[in-house]
Amino acid sequence: MNTLIWVVLPYACLTVFVAGHVWRWRHDQFGWTTHTSQLLENRWLRLGSPLFHLGAFGVIAGHAMGLLIPASVTSALGIPEHGYHLVAVWGGAVTGFVLVVGLVLLIARRLVNGRIRRVTTTMDRVLYAFLAAMVVLGMSATIGKNLLGSGYDYRETIAVWFRGIFWFQPHTSLMTGAPLVYQLHAIGGFLFLALWPFTRLVHVWSAPLAYLRRPYVVYRRRGTPAPVPPPAPAVVRDRAFHPVGKS
Template sequence: MNGFELFLWGILPYIVFTIFLGGLIYRYQKDQFGWTTKSSEFLEKRKLGIGSLLFHWGIIFVLAGHVAGILIPVDVYNFLGITEHTYHIIAIALGFPAGIVATLGLIILCHRRLTVKRIKVTTSPSDWVALFAILLAVGTGFIATSFNIDSHGFDYRTTIAPWFRSIFTFQIQPELMAKVPIWFKIHMLATFFLYIVWPFTRLVHAFSFPIRYLSRSYVIYKKRVKEHA
């Protein structure tokens, strides 16, 4: 492993996560009023409803697949009697459709911002950066999955997964990434970019949990009636 790859997989992850966590803390301390989705529903509702529904449900299942494949050690699957081939079939059968749904929803949301004039005008540079980062991460992940769809696909549970977990134990093993296919590496770098821009865009709303909304009283809107003299 050369020095550049050692930097990418041994040092860069800590730089990225430092920016990610530090940025979230700074943003929360300095810009709590900006910690919002900046909803544009009142400008256009139909496309937002379809695109947002597809994207969020798709991405939820995509993230669930990442948890199953990266955070859960392969020894757990071996203990349960789930072979690599069986896991691969399940992962593709569930993950590939979820990726299609998330991508389709994202395309609708991007098309909405580009074609609806009122939304395009109110879209900030950070919004475009966030959209680009999500498109890059989802797109490269979808491509990596597409190249890995055959029954003898690359088993990332024995390379990327232990490498990722080793980051949090501060015993990182960059050598595990040496034989990882290029499309998976591109996806990882795209994900790094997403983490870097995350704290400085509307994506921070993903860490907002409006639990109080469950017990909050309804907001009642009344139509204003003009009085006639």
Template sequence: MTTFVWIVIPYACLAVFVLGHIWRWRHDQFGWTTHTSQLLESRILRLGSPLFHLGAFGVIAGHAMGLLVPVTLTEALGIPEGLYHGVAVWGGTLTGAMLVAGLVLLIARRFVNGRVRRTTTTMDKVLYAALAAMVVLGMTATVGINLLGHGYDYRETIAVWFRSVFWFSPRTQLMAGAPLVYQLHAIGGFLFLALWPFTRLVHVWSAPLAYLWRPYVVYRARRGAPPVPVPAPAVVRDRRAADGQSLV
């Protein structure tokens, strides 16, 4: 069971993540978009989307710092463990709160606004459910254990296991004593990667930098552009009749 959970599942999810993106690009390039619904509702989106995206980028940066930067490097740079821990916990709490607020607004928008709800696909619902589960587990670990609880040094266990997966020498024994919420969050992260290629999240690989502070598409008319004349129905009929076209 340990081998399946901490070796088979991570590598299977990484394979689906890579191959799924290749398949999606080759077979669904027209669907490689945000599927924005800004034209249907923009008031909640204007607040929820920046909160969600800025919070998400902060959370991703915090995970990268915690999982990819070994303790030996921070010690070599002279960064005390207490300082590192404080920045990680409070930074994770702040960006996590932004992410939660943005996600709640975006989910509420999907179900409160009728027009947006009708454009919400089954995969959108799966994505929002997966995001909500990951956020709940992450905030429970950050706030419940590290901020308000007794704390847990994931850098000596989970982070080492995570890096060992990419070195193709997974150290599964390091996950045995990790708290359950951390175990669920870790395996949930890999399952989320497997889901990624089949959702609207693929747009992040094509998003411009401006997406950080304006994470939605703005539609506007060009200033000074001359209006496009629209022929009257009678004129259209006369033209079609003159050309011998069918009016049916």
């Protein structure tokens, strides 16, 4: 069971992640978009979307720093473990809180607004449910276990196991002793990667470079009539007058 969860499952999810993007690009290029609903509702989106994206960027950066950079590297750079722990915990708590606020606004927007609710697909609901579960597990580990609890040094266990996956040397024993919330968060993270290619998240791999050379689009206010072009000048021709009468 440990081999199935901590070895087979990660590789299966990574395979689906790569193959799913290839399939999506080959068979659904027109669906490779954000499917934005800004034209239907903009007030909540204008606040929730920046908060969600800023929080997501911070969370991703924190995960990359904690999982990919070994403790020996930060120690060699002169960063004390206590200082790293404070930055990681408080930085994760702040960025996680920003992410939670943005995600709550985006989910509430789709539940409250009828027009947005009608255009929400089943895959959108699955995506938001996964995001909510991942955020709850991540905040529970960051705040509940590290900030308020006794703490857990994931850099010596989970991070080593995670890096071992890419070196084809995953050590399952490092994950069996990890707290349950970290185990669930790790499993959910790989399942989330397997779900990624079939959602609107594929748009993150597309840089909008075409916008730099695209012509401007002119918008008019609602109810403003389009300007009427002036009438063309009349053409007058000389014609002979031939009265019609009885002969």
